[in-house]
Every structure is written in structure tokens, then in C-alpha cells.
Amino acid sequence: MRSLLLGLAAILLVLPAADAARSPVVVIDAGHDLRANSDTEPIGPGSSTRKIKDGGGTRGVASGLTEAELNLRVALRIRPLLEDAGVRVVMTRTRNAGSSMGNIARARIANRVDAGLFLRIHADGSPDPSARGSHTLYPALRRGWTDDVYAPSKRAAMIVQMELRRALGFPDRGLQERSDFTGFNWSDVPVILVEMGFMTNRTDDRLLATTEYQRRAARGLCRGTLRFLGRSAASC
Ligand SMILES: [Zn+2]
Secondary structure, eight states, X not given: OHHHHHHHHHHHHHHHHHHHTSOOEEEEEEOOXXXXXXXXXXXXXXXXXXXXXXXXXXXXXXXXXXXXXXHHHHHHHHHHHHHHTTOEEEESOSSOOSBOOOXXXXXXXXXXXTOSEEEEEEEEOOSSTTOOOEEXXXXXXXXXXXXXXXXXXXXXXXXHHHHHHHHHOOOEEEEEEESOOHHHHTOSSOEEEEEEEETTSHHHHHHHTSHHHHHHHHHHHHHHHHHHTTOOOTTO
């Protein structure tokens, strides 16, 4: 009887753990591509407001690196970190080649696999060369577009911003809600966009261009993603 009870207890302990261990999917979206895309697309389902698919991103004022290349380098470093933690990873792109696919296409990749998180990786640019630091954007609440993903996206943004800031040590520019991002409004899964730093700032740019800081960014984004998913971040 005692062994039977112990056996039952063991099964009850194992079942929820096995359920929680089902691999989530994370879609990593390295922002931009080799070329901009001046075609337009509606900013949300059914909207008559259209925006350009991709203005092309920014460029390192000191490094000369394109944002598209930096985003990709960090994205490619996150993938193995998440896979080591048992997370399935889908990349929106793995190369810098061709014109950017646009934001509806990126969101559809995340929707198709029912991603636990649609993680969009960018770096910022500003006319003010002193502007620097990390911030994280998430969708504003809009009924019919983002009401289903608003709360988890905001929670993901808080966690990932904290881990990214901790990993890079850049100034904390906090969180920002955006209603005008096509890739947010078309997303049916939790979605955030990180701006790792400013490539128009010499300090941020020089650091982000190094493999050490790309590794740090990947580690912080991995930790934030895993914590949002309720998993241990120890493997990052
Ligand atoms: Zn960008």
C-alpha cells in the first residue's frame, strides 16, 4: 500500500512536469534585410492605412555595420542558446540577402507556428548622436488587433528589457507601447521588439559591433525569453 501510494505520488509529480516540458516555439526575427522594401502594406487587418514594408534600418556611425547585419549576428547567437534549453526556434531569416520581406510576412511566420514569443531584434538610430541605451517595444491595446496579445506582450517586454539591460549595461530607456507597428498589429502571438542600442551613438555602436557585446545581447535575450516562458534561464 505504501509503495502504491508512493508510486501514485510519483506519477502525479511527473505528469505536470512532463506537460510543462512540451517544447515551446520561439520565432526570432532579425530586423530588416540586405535591401529596403518600399512596397506598402496595411498596418493592421482590414486597415486602409498603409505603411512602407521596410525603410531599411540604420547603420553604425563608427563601425559602418548595417543594422540588418548586426540584428542577424545577434539572432544567430540566440538560436543555439534557446535550443540548448529545449526550445524550438524558427528564424524569419538566416542570411542577409535580397529585399526585406515586410512585417505582415514576419508576423505570419510567428502566427503559423503559434509562437510562445515572437522576438524581434533591432538597433535604433537617431538624429541626436547622444541618444543611447536599450529599450523594448510592445503592442498598444487595440480591440480586434492586439487585445489577445497585449498583456503577455507587455509582460514579456518587462522581463526581456530587464535582462537585456542587465546583459549590456547600457542606459535603460524602458518600455514603449506602439500602435503603429504593422508587425505588432498582425501578430496573434505575444510579440516584442528590442532596440538593443543606438547605432548612431559612437559608444553603443562600437560596443555592439564587437562579438563580446553581441554574445552579451544574445545571452540577455535568451534569459528574458526563457523567464517569460516560465523556464530556467540557467542554460543561457
Ligand atoms: Zn530596425
